[in-house]
Amino acid sequence: MQSEKKRDTMLQTEDNRSTNQVKKETSNVYKVDKLNLWYGKDQALKDITLDIPEKTVTAIIGPSGCGKSTFIKTLNRLTEMVPIVKTSGEVYYRDNNIFNKKFSVEKLRTKVGMVFQKPNPFPKSIYENVVYGPRIHGIKDKKVLDEIVERSLKDAALWDEVKDRLKENAFGLSGGQQQRLCIARCLAIEPDVLLMDEPTSALDPISTLKIEELVQELKKKYSIIIVTHNMQQAGRISDRTAFFLNGEVVEYDDTSNIFSSPQDQRTEDYVSGRFG
Numbered sequence: 001m002q003s004e005k006k007r008d009t010m011l012q013t014e015d016n017r018s019t020n021q022v023k024k025e026t027s028n029v030y031k032v033d034k035l036n037l038w039y040g041k042d043q044a045l046k047d048i049t050l051d052i053p054e055k056t057v058t059a060i061i062g063p064s065g066c067g068k069s070t071f072i073k074t075l076n077r078l079t080e081m082v083p084i085v086k087t088s089g090e091v092y093y094r095d096n097n098i099f100n101k102k103f104s105v106e107k108l109r110t111k112v113g114m115v116f117q118k119p120n121p122f123p124k125s126i127y128e129n130v131v132y133g134p135r136i137h138g139i140k141d142k143k144v145l146d147e148i149v150e151r152s153l154k155d156a157a158l159w160d161e162v163k164d165r166l167k168e169n170a171f172g173l174s175g176g177q178q179q180r181l182c183i184a185r186c187l188a189i190e191p192d193v194l195l196m197d198e199p200t201s202a203l204d205p206i207s208t209l210k211i212e213e214l215v216q217e218l219k220k221k222y223s224i225i226i227v228t229h230n231m232q233q234a235g236r237i238s239d240r241t242a243f244f245l246n247g248e249v250v251e252y253d254d255t256s257n258i259f260s261s262p263q264d265q266r267t268e269d270y271v272s273g274r275f276g
């Protein structure tokens with residue numbers, strides 16, 4: 001009996017490794033279990049099983065077309081807007097099955113904000129961009145909205161640059177400032193998770209550095225999942241890295257392990273620049 005118990009524990013430990021689960025003492029913001037996704041007949045995600053720990057930066061890397069964007073869009077149910085998409089498996093956000101009909105997608109998206117590759121501010125003032133979400137949530141009090149604007153822009157490291165021009169159109173900002181405004185817009189509704197899909201790929205090196213520094217600050221309060229093509233960036237800013245290939249997770253581990261001692265030859269080939 002005793003040895004059976006021991007074997008079960010060992011099996012479970014093995015299983016934990018092979019299913020990419022994170023150590024027990026860490027709280028997970030997401031738990032993804034055997035997620036498959038098809039665009040019509042084409043399968044874009046295959047049996048993805050991984051846990052994403054809270055208040056860390058998780059990087060998703062892999063060559064073009066391997067399913068990185070599809071994966072993070074699935075985390076706030078954006079993929080279901082594509083009519084031909086079919087999924088199987090489970091995605092739990094803080095123990096809620098996000099595919100469960102009773103779990104509202106609106107609620108999910110108030111907790112999980114998304115920043116896209118190209119900055120996409122609304123054609124409105126800087127102020128109105130930030131208060132857009134809070135207004136939808138029924139906040140009308142000017143003092144409260146002013147406080148949200150200041151807090152969100154400070155958290156997005158943009159306040160000092162824009163505090164004297166809040167009424168000006170957001171399109172007058174530089175690309176990097178627009179991207180930080182989009183981050184501020186997400187932060188205004190006090191999310192739990194920030195999904196970032198190649199947030200710096202349209203930016204110059206200085207703006208990129210600012211966003212990278214910002215991500216390091218934001219992870220103190222938020223859980224961040226970032227898709228990046230830039231391996232140096234993944235190495236610089238993430239704690240955990242998942243390497244995707246042809247819709248599968250080849251390897252998921254602490255970023256330092258992925259870059260210094262990958263377990264799979266394909267990961268090694270990719271991170272050392274031999275393909276992709």
Ligand SMILES: Nc1ncnc2c1ncn2[C@@H]1O[C@H](COP(=O)(O)OP(=O)(O)OP(=O)(O)O)[C@@H](O)[C@H]1O
Pocket residue numbers: 039044062063064065066067068069070071082
């Ligand atoms: N809306 C869509 N309809 C049909 N197929 C799609 C759609 N979006 C993505 N795909 C396909 O799904 C696969 C994964 O695409 P995805 O955009 O997730 O990859 P990616 O790793 O993010 O690529 P990239 O690095 O080039 O952005 C690709 O084969 C792509 O052609």
